[in-house]
Amino acid sequence: MLLRSPIITISTTASVSRPKILLKKTFLQPLQTSSSSPHRSFYKMNLFSKLGLGARSPTEASMDSASSAIAQGPDHDIPAPGQQFAQFGAGCFWGVELVFQRVPGVTKTEVGYSQGYSHNPAYEDVCSGSTNHNEVVRVQYDPKACSFDSLLDVFWSRHDPTTPNRQGNDVGSQYRSGIYFYTPEQEKAALESLEQQQKQLNRKIVTEIVPAKKFYRAEEYHQQYLAKGGRFGFKQSTEKGCNDPIRCYG
Template sequence: MRICGAAAISSSYTTTSNSLSVFVSSSLSSPSKTKFLPSLSRFSVKRSGLFSQTRPSIAVNKPSMNLLNKLGFGSARAPENLDSSIPQGPDDDIPAPGQQFAQFGAGCFWGVELAFQRVPGVTRTEVGYTQGLVHNPTYEDVCTGTTNHSEVVRVQYDPKNCSYESLLDLFWARHDPTTLNRQGNDVGTQYRSGIYYYTEEQEKAARESLEQQQKQLNRKIVTEILPAKKFYRAEEYHQQYLEKGGRFGFGQSAAKGCNDPIRCYG
């Protein structure tokens, strides 16, 4: 089942456009738009606390139009957005001087971003979409499960103050790498586990760390290790979501070295 954080779709409602009334019920809702109520439990970055979490709703108005598009109404995508050669190209953004990029997919990107924000030597974090087939995807596009994008955090870090290996350690601790296309109740290809490398050195370190992690687990790790591809920055309300208050309006600390439990959805 897919949990989408973009907007709550109720079990039934009516939407009207001009003279057209479209009744949308739970029988028409695709699995990609089904929601659970969020868990209010607190948990730390330890793997054992992740699996009861669910993703909440965010009140935005776009999904109703997205549903109309699915039903055959509304505008079609621009042809250039369907050119998969663009999103399958490398991430050609340039980090700040003396900095390096790293990309990680470990389920819902809100909690993962806050965990990396707290790491000394990390100078910037952004959440977004990558590895997909559609140019300039929206969150609603990604939630359909048809674009093959992964929710990721792109980390900019100072290698003099933060090693890539320390970022890998946090990545493994932050999620369960043995569940395919799933973290807890968040289900879908966008929640897959992935390390997306920028250099040969990063690739080597990632593969070595996977081998070490596999020795500690009795289930097969399904984490993909691939070259970093074009990064599409997610909508602004997703950026530093938990630091800004999350769903419940209580901001969580992004201070360096902070080890307060992370409330994954706010």
């Protein structure tokens, strides 16, 4: 659930169109008072949702059995020959994708939405929190050059797995920590890895470890967002083994 700001009067003339960079960065920033404030559109969208005019609640979405069955089904996409899939949720998928792009043996990454109730969600639906989707990165890797255990090491190092539905200033169910396995071997490795990580922490890990479900590829502008320049147009390196700091929003 997004953090609430003080009650405000919402202009009915405010635009409801929002670029991702504002949605991502302004959840915890002070509310602007200008009539052109991008915050107004997002709060208006949430108000519409509460009034039944926007995205549906998880309960409503789950009542659509056909849509829910598709969304809750397994990921039937097939990796390239000799490759395997892995799927992770660890906060905003921009930075998570870049860290996996840099891993030797990773041959492809895509960002998208999974583990939700509705079919073909849009970014605005996911941000509303009404569909229960998580922002995930689907990683394709060559198991001869990159083990699943090494991907798990990257996953744990990238985020805080003890904060429910939150990574830093990003708050919402779409930012939850999750490992979504494709095979029993991946499940076993993930559970063992979590157990080892828990021994090193004094707070409970809340990472969910469940089967990978249907992967909905995010809008094209989200793909390789930081490698393409991000918010400020400064391209970040995807070179294998690169250790340059990742600027999460570009």
